[in-house]
Amino acid sequence: MPHLEGLLLQAYLDGYCNDARIAEVESHIESCDECRQRLDVARRAATRASQLLGALEPGPVHAPPFEELQARAAARAAGGETTSAGGDEVDGDSMLGAATTERVVPFWRRPALAWAATVVMAFGVGWLSRTEFGLPADLKARAGPSFERLGDATEGSRVLPADADAAEVPTVGSPGSNPTGLRTQVLAEPESQRNIAVTDELDDVQAAKRSVSSEAAATPPPAPTAILDASDQRQAAANHAEADAASELRLAEGRTSADMPARESGVTVTGESALVGFNEQEEVAKTFADEGTVGRFVVVDRSAAELWLGVAPRELPGLPLLRVEVGPGVLFDNGIPGRPAVRLVYLASSGQEIALLQQYTGPLARRELAQVGQLEAGRDAGAGAARANRARAVEELRTDLLFAADRDAVVGGVLDLPATVREPDGRAAYTWLEDGYLLSISGAVDPDLLRGLADRIR
Amino acid sequence: MDLSEVYSEHYRSLVRFLYRRTGDQGLAEDFAQEAFVRAIEHQPEQPKAWLFQVAANLARDDHRRRAVRYRHLALVGNEVGSLTAGSVGGVRPDVAFERNESAARVRAALAELAPNDRDGLLLKEEGLSYDEIAEVLGLSRASVGTTLSRARNRLAAAYERLEAEGSRNDAAS
Numbered sequence: 001m002p003h004l005e006g007l008l009l010q011a012y013l014d015g016y017c018n019d020a021r022i023a024e025v026e027s028h029i030e031s032c033d034e035c036r037q038r039l040d041v042a043r044r045a046a047t048r049a050s051q052l053l054g055a056l057e058p059g060p061v062h063a064p065p066f067e068e069l070q071a072r073a074a075a076r077a078a079g080g081e082t083t084s085a086g087g088d089e090v091d092g093d094s095m096l097g098a099a100t101t102e103r104v105v106p107f108w109r110r111p112a113l114a115w116a117a118t119v120v121m122a123f124g125v126g127w128l129s130r131t132e133f134g135l136p137a138d139l140k141a142r143a144g145p146s147f148e149r150l151g152d153a154t155e156g157s158r159v160l161p162a163d164a165d166a167a168e169v170p171t172v173g174s175p176g177s178n179p180t181g182l183r184t185q186v187l188a189e190p191e192s193q194r195n196i197a198v199t200d201e202l203d204d205v206q207a208a209k210r211s212v213s214s215e216a217a218a219t220p221p222p223a224p225t226a227i228l229d230a231s232d233q234r235q236a237a238a239n240h241a242e243a244d245a246a247s248e249l250r251l252a253e254g255r256t257s258a259d260m261p262a263r264e265s266g267v268t269v270t271g272e273s274a275l276v277g278f279n280e281q282e283e284v285a286k287t288f289a290d291e292g293t294v295g296r297f298v299v300v301d302r303s304a305a306e307l308w309l310g311v312a313p314r315e316l317p318g319l320p321l322l323r324v325e326v327g328p329g330v331l332f333d334n335g336i337p338g339r340p341a342v343r344l345v346y347l348a349s350s351g352q353e354i355a356l357l358q359q360y361t362g363p364l365a366r367r368e369l370a371q372v373g374q375l376e377a378g379r380d381a382g383a384g385a386a387r388a389n390r391a392r393a394v395e396e397l398r399t400d401l402l403f404a405a406d407r408d409a410v411v412g413g414v415l416d417l418p419a420t421v422r423e424p425d426g427r428a429a430y431t432w433l434e435d436g437y438l439l440s441i442s443g444a445v446d447p448d449l450l451r452g453l454a455d456r457i458r
Numbered sequence: 459m460d461l462s463e464v465y466s467e468h469y470r471s472l473v474r475f476l477y478r479r480t481g482d483q484g485l486a487e488d489f490a491q492e493a494f495v496r497a498i499e500h501q502p503e504q505p506k507a508w509l510f511q512v513a514a515n516l517a518r519d520d521h522r523r524r525a526v527r528y529r530h531l532a533l534v535g536n537e538v539g540s541l542t543a544g545s546v547g548g549v550r551p552d553v554a555f556e557r558n559e560s561a562a563r564v565r566a567a568l569a570e571l572a573p574n575d576r577d578g579l580l581l582k583e584e585g586l587s588y589d590e591i592a593e594v595l596g597l598s599r600a601s602v603g604t605t606l607s608r609a610r611n612r613l614a615a616a617y618e619r620l621e622a623e624g625s626r627n628d629a630a631s
Contacts (some may be wrong), residue, residue: 010603049610055561058477073498
């Protein structure tokens with residue numbers, strides 16, 4: 001008889017099981033000493049925690065009459081005052097707007113939309129990696145300062161070594177060595193899937209579908225330019241040799257099993273399914289949505305990270321890059337909730353993983369992406385509108401996937417001095433703010449080494 | 459449920475949550491009232507989870523600002539290396555006073571937990587369901603159990619370590 005899952009025991013203990021589950025647990029523990037003991041251990045831990053927290057009881061609580069609070073709310077509404085008792089930076093209205101409207105149907109309970117967002121991300125990745133944000137040089141020249149800013153920031157990423165493709169391939173299997181202890185989920189993005197035709201009839205993806213098909217028809221292959229990055233070359237290679245894509249996917253699969261605890265293996269991306277076609281990808285996307293992507297980092301293609309962050313991520317030269325992850329800012333200790341975060345994981349010569357966690361603190365590029373779309377719309381009604389749709393879809397993706405976790409978290413004070421912190425688990429982190437990036441480099445290594453690595457980035 | 463009923467039923471619970479979170483009862487009451495004032499303004503559909511979420515955000519924001527300020531002070535006064543995890547971990551220096559030693563230890567242990575672990579645990583103590591906790595923390599429901607289990611074990615472990623350190627220090631002095 002298989003033993004009960006830890007999560008099930010925990011849920012039983014916390015009163016979060018339906019009757020069938022309760023019956024399952026109770027009949028099992030009657031005959032299984034081991035599970036009964038596990039349950040006892042968990043129960044003792046829960047009792048102990050409650051007992052400890054019992055030491056923190058407030059004194060007599062002052063409770064003003066409810067009418068007084070109503071009067072305060074009314075006075076506030078009359079005076080047009082924004083709610084800001086939480087602090088000077090709190091914009092209560094925007095925060096609560098998010099809380100009330102988006103709360104009602106959380107992202108992870110909207111599989112259709114989440115699914116669409118995931119699909120859109122696949123397209124966005126393909127689109128963005130075609131050229132520098134997919135824009136021909138002449139358009140970039142006409143785009144004016146708003147795009148230049150984006151372009152300048154993008155330059156930083158071009159220090160990527162020519163063999164970055166190879167460097168992205170994990171060189172060591174390192175199960176459980178996630179340097180920050182955050183949960184990581186793998187979303188492998190096969191190159192050959194980028195421009196796959198969408199056959200589903202979900203309304204949410206109609207715009208994306210149209211944009212893909214019209215672009216495929218209307219846009220000639222991009223002319224080679226000096227700023228083609230590694231992923232373009234990789235895409236070209238993948239288009240010519242499916243075998244290459246297959247081997248890459250096998251690597252991605254290896255990464256999946258290395259990074260994910262067994263009990264979270266609900267999302268699996270196998271080389272085969274990713275090549276077979278969309279139905280499998282749909283399954284992955286659905287599971288992805290069911291599992292909830294909020295509250296964790298996800299392994300992505302490098303160009304997706306740039307899309308996620310809104311600007312090119314800062315990189316750590318000289319070390320092999322193991323993987324690229326994106327996640328919500330709320331997971332960035334001392335970071336800015338509500339802002340996208342990207343984590344690049346490198347391999348130090350000592351064999352430890354070094355994580356470079358970053359957020360962009362400047363004006364988010366969401367608006368700039370939209371502007372790009374509008375510019376294109378002015379240029380060419382067909383393809384331009386498709387781009388505009390896609391830019392909006394990208395925004396939606398970020399709003400849903402990313403900001404779901406952070407939607408009413410508040411941008412508080414940003415750590416504005418370099419600081420070194422040693423975590424209880426022996427991991428050290430060095431955090432600093434530079435050129436609008438909040439950067440934090442961490443690993444189970446000497447803090448001095450981290451500072452040295454930080455100097456390389458500067 | 460009418461908000462005034464929610465108020466009479468959950469206001470104290472909210473204050474306790476915030477007190478455990480901030481260590482300052484006056485602040486806890488201010489934040490709890492603020493959360494209710496906002497609830498009156500916005501009439502959320504699920505007021506309980508909503509209130510706790512606003513409260514957690516208020517506390518988090520407050521903590522962030524204090525932590526930054528405190529770190530500045532610490533950096534001015536000390537070498538960077540002397541900042542230990544404990545001093546950065548979130549114990550407010552101006553709330554060092556506790557009614558007894560054990561409470562101070564629990565608070566220090568609580569400060570060592572990851573933010574989501576700590577909040578999850580405190581929300582569970584206030585009787586929130588897995589669904590509500592998932593809602594407040596932006597986690598998937600499936601991960602609430604893991605979060606709680608980890609938080610409980612870490613809280614107890616941190617407490618016991620602090621207790622052992624405390625008795626060693628007593629013996630040394």
